[in-house]
Amino acid sequence: MSGYFLPPHVHFCQRGDAFVFLDLKQDDYMLVNGAAATALRALSSTRPDAPSLPEQQLSDALNELVKGGLLTNDGSGRAIAPTQIEVAVDNLVDQETLLDTSVTLGQIVNFFVACSAAKLSLRWRSIEATVMSVARRKEKRASRPIDMTRARALTAAFLKLRGLFPANYLCLFDSLALLHFLAKYDIHPTWVFAVRLEPWAAHCWVQHQQYTFNEEAEDAVAYTPVMVI
Numbered sequence: 001m002s003g004y005f006l007p008p009h010v011h012f013c014q015r016g017d018a019f020v021f022l023d024l025k026q027d028d029y030m031l032v033n034g035a036a037a038t039a040l041r042a043l044s045s046t047r048p049d050a051p052s053l054p055e056q057q058l059s060d061a062l063n064e065l066v067k068g069g070l071l072t073n074d075g076s077g078r079a080i081a082p083t084q085i086e087v088a089v090d091n092l093v094d095q096e097t098l099l100d101t102s103v104t105l106g107q108i109v110n111f112f113v114a115c116s117a118a119k120l121s122l123r124w125r126s127i128e129a130t131v132m133s134v135a136r137r138k139e140k141r142a143s144r145p146i147d148m149t150r151a152r153a154l155t156a157a158f159l160k161l162r163g164l165f166p167a168n169y170l171c172l173f174d175s176l177a178l179l180h181f182l183a184k185y186d187i188h189p190t191w192v193f194a195v196r197l198e199p200w201a202a203h204c205w206v207q208h209q210q211y212t213f214n215e216e217a218e219d220a221v222a223y224t225p226v227m228v229i
Helices: 034-044 055-067 095-100 105-124 127-141 148-164 171-183
Strands: 010-015 018-023 028-032 190-196 201-208 224-228
Touching: 010 190, 018 034, 018 190, 018 224, 028 034, 034 055, 095 148, 105 127, 105 148, 105 171, 127 171, 148 171, 171 190, 171 201
Parallel strands: none
Antiparallel strands: 010 018, 010 224, 018 028, 190 201, 190 224
16 A cells, blocks of 8 residues: 655654654654554565555554554655664774773863753754754765774763763763764764663664664664664
């Protein structure tokens, strides 16, 4: 069945037979299972043996998702496909690198500017506006491959300085602050939002290819990415 799309502010992933949606406008995660999940699997699969429902049940289930704002009939939306990203298997910064890292005055200044910007954004702007701002900046400026040696040194400097900024260690703040910091050096990695179901948890981190910047790779693998920026 055609005519259904993802709104720009909605992202999703599949966990087993269920789907988890992230609606940035509502700043909310939603679990979709049952008939709606069966309809989504049929709609987003190209396999001939994909699970399906009678036409009317399929239409009813998908229209419920439209009413909930998770799908749209607007042809300007995106194709319905779960979020995909390379699985992270390595930490960008190890303990030895962190201990050996020295920081410059310029890095200290950029660190405090980046952390302040992240704190203000999360306090006064919606999560949708914050995420879209990062996405637009990356689209405009990420025109060359990331120098991983330079990214490692800068990330280590950020992590070493992190204790100087008076804010709790929370994944959303820390990831956004790190992205702001690295952007000052024209380094634009990926912001990964992810979930797990049992027990339920939502998490985010910064990643490029197989490297996690501010999360242990062995912990990140327990989550399924629901949105990548």
